[in-house]
Amino acid sequence: MKFKNIAAASLIPLNTLLLFLLIAGDRVVVPAWLQVFGRMHPLFLHFPIVLILLYVVFVLAVPKVYKVEKWYTTLAEVFLLSAAFTASLTALMGLFLSREPGYDVDALQLHKYTGVLTALVLFIMYQLHDWLQRYSNVLKVGVGIAALVVIYTGHLGADITHGDNFVTAPIIHQEVKQRAALEDAFVYADLVEPILQDKCMGCHNSNKSKGELAMDTKDLLLKGGKDGKLWDTTKPDMGLLMTRIHLPEEEKEHMPPAGKPQLTENEMTILYAWIKSGAEFDKKVTDLSPTDTLRILAGKVLKSSADEQYAFAPADEKEISKLNNNNRVITPLAIGSPALAVNFFNKPFYNKKALEELAPVKDKIVELNLDNMPVKDEDLKVISGFSNLRKLNLNFSDVTGSTLSELGKLQFLRSISLSGTAVKASQLTALANLPKLRAVYLWNTTAASGDVQLLESKNKNIVYQTGFTGDTVVLKLNPPVVENEEQVISKAEPLRLKHYVNGTTIRYTLDGTEPDSIHSPVYNSNVMLDNNVTVKAKAYKKGWISSDIIEQHFYKSSYEPDSAVLLTQPDKSRAASGAKTLIDLQKGSLNFGDGKWLGYRDKPVLATFYFPQTITAKNISFSMLENVDAYIFPPQQITVWASTDGKQWKTLGNITPKQPEQKDKDANRLISAECTFPPTALQYIKFEAKPVEALPAWHRGKGDKGWVFMDEVFVN
Template sequence: MEWDLFLGRFHPLLVHLPIGFFILGYIFELLLKFGYRSIISSRKIIILTYTVGLLAGIAAALSGWLLSFSDDYPLSALDDHKLLGILTLVVMLILIFYQIKVPAARDTLKLLGSTIVVILIAATGHLGGNLTHGPDYLVEYGPGILRGSQMGLLENSEVNPDSVLIFQDILKPVLQDKCVACHNSEQSRGGLKLESYRDLFKDAEHGKPVVAGNPEKSELFRRISLPAEDDLAMPPRGNSIGYTNIQILKHWIAEGADSLAIFKSDAISGELIALLIRDYGLDYSPRPYYEKVKADSLSEGILKELRNGGFRANYLGENNFLLDVEYGGDSIGEREIQLLNQVSKNITFLKLSGCKLSDEMLEGLSPIPHLTRADLSKNPLTGHSAAYLMEQLHLEAVNLNDTEIDAEALGKLLSESGIARVYIRNTKVSEDEISSLSQNYADKEIIAGFTFEKVPEAKSVFEQSQEE
């Protein structure tokens, strides 16, 4: 049995006694100072209360000293708490001695001494709270100015998520706040230092802190993932780095632990996306292709010529120069195809519905590198149109309703392109072929029309009563 730790763990219980007694004595002293002698008739009551507080403080200090041998707390913070606690007891002893030996001293001077002790008690208690709850416990949910600069640039609500470096902007401040107090050049517990990026890959007594690509073999991740009550858990209990940061560390290590790594939407789990939004205000929800690609703006002259040619053409946003283009005429020709070719690098949505677009005209279109949605419905297009559509590397959805496309062309289109959704109502694809294609391409959405459940014919209340 470890008597030192057993007795030391009574420190949180004992430490409240001197605080309570001394604050009670301080209240008595205020009452005496402001003339409430009917309540406090003698300074001896104040001295007695302070003395009991001093004795309780000595007991609390002894138990705290025993608890310090547990190695559960950062050494530098522990030393600050310990030294300030001893100073508080010494000043408290001097104050009691002064009040006993110099009874004729002015009440104001005695009150000033007591006020100093109260301030010291508050400061000592705050440092003790930091040891068990972490330095941000009091201000964690307060205004940003009180929380300090732990989050660095993440405090700026205007930060671009794509510019956030996982290690530099998130993990490094967390390690500095939670780990470096015990793992630095002067106090490298377990042979581990965490002051710099390079330190993460140096062997320590229990293994490498970080093994790039393998969180389970990374001692740092293993220790911070242990239950708080585990003797090997790090940081010390009550000072956890938090579930979100644990998951960020795991993701960063799994992705290679590069110092310049950033979050990528297609590599982050849904859970981590939600955690980053909640705790850091960083949204890495998967974005459609057209929001990620950059295109140069077009001249006003080209846009004007396009619009005069019967097209509606608009940019997707103030800073997104990809185009949503729709032809408004009922018959498209070679001139209109040439106009589209001039702006093909900017088109992402294209609607050429019901304009007598033929296979030959479609083949005359230049490749559209950023095309994501195409509406080619109500045109005399055949299976030959599939060849052009398969050249569009980022095409996600295409509307082929009321065209002449057949099952063979559709199957080839689904198998050799990245199209995820296709509309084929009123085409040459039969219901049986649609069913077969849907089974073969379960990851694709084939939309051939709408079906409704048959609803029984409604009957009046009178008819129902007659049947009964």
């Protein structure tokens, strides 16, 4: 009873203080110790909510017992007093907390008034408690008002803390923003902004701007917060935003705060690449280079309009397996997709029957590649039966264009490639009425530019790609294409190079030197890959400018370790699959955030491999990444040891990889380092790769430590 008397007596001064603070507003200075009291508001606010709702249940759920049972009435009164007391304390804490910066004044104002109103309603109800017991209808109205006020107050508070309509969102229909198709997407709006909305804007918005930072408009994002602007590309760490998200999660300034959903590797990479590229708000994804990190990640996040949704069921896997052979390969367009892509190979083995055999899956095929196949005009009738076809490649086929009208049945066709065929511009009118067609490729055809321009003027939705036709223009060849799918080989296999321009000569080297038009050998299909080798190739054709060099490194893996152990652990944000990463034969990409790289900075890479039987090795290759701008350098030294028992170790060699120079400041490439030694019998291998201790003076992070990124180690 003592507590009851103290709590009841305190209601008058507490509510008087509440009204005073509400009216006085900014004229009252809140000392630091009261700010600490105010920050306990989120902890205390649950007490009055629960107590009020318990009181509501006691009064409304069993009204007959409430009227006649003294113990029941007393318990209800205790709930009401406790609710009134804790509501007053919580409202006071909220008023003190509201004086701190970072909250939107307009959003906060209504929450303040409803919070104080909740405390006053409960105070009045308690003072009139005995009287209300005699008038049950009035009591029920009062209880209902109290419940509604506290729920609405909580709803306003949740909006400030978690965003608009946080409480009611599950029952209110909200239009979900659909992801744009890859072809239509903007880098900021469709890649960057969704990340900020999901992981940042709950605390940094116009209603609740912690650290005086709001992110929900472009202008507010550029303005930054009380600690300054969010990014600065002149700084090694790219500025405040990237620094905060890369801090250890236990650090106070780490963002998002511990306990909140954290950014994924891909999300951090997207933000970094966007800032590094200039943080443009209006750039389209398709304006980026195909090798650009943002473009690569966009391909993972966004779907192409060509594979958005398919209304048909997937094909039977046994049927696909039966139709696959060395000359015709059928694959799903993506994991889990019912759509199929069909590629034909080996020109001498193609015939019309090979197309007709696809009948069991013809309504599942969305991409058909007949590049350089002897496709005849009459074959187009078979192709027209592939009703869901989106993309058709007939480059350098025997099609003359006389039966293009057969393709008018392909209502979903988006692009058709007719480069290197005998098709005339006048025959292309047969395709003009296809509703989805957007691109027709006509390189190396007789289609006159004037006729094509006429077609474009009549068909605004279709782009006719003809290339350059000026007699005085000297064209530059595009690089050759490396068709080998695997970079890691276990046995000899042919090198497969290709160029799409007829009459092109491909010259290549296998020793890392640059190919030239005189001394370098001419590529043919008999070139074999049987060891670690760097292929460099260049295309030449009379009357054309020679192409840029294409470079591809192939790794030979003769012996696969039974197990690997990391003796030093990588940075926890770059841990990939642990030790397995070094022996799983899965190569990482140029995107250092793809989850396939082990990253070390503050300690060397130190690992051991075990082989179930004694092997005789003479070469060990280390596959690594070099991204100079991202501080990823080759190791300053690699040391390799061998053992037959795991106890006595013999040094096999020391490697000092070549370090990038200032001219390489934009380099982003896959590199390798090799340790070659006399044939040695071994069962264990140990190696250490030391990161660069201080980046060179010409680097923007001069003096900082470098990273080592490693994905595979090959033993031969």
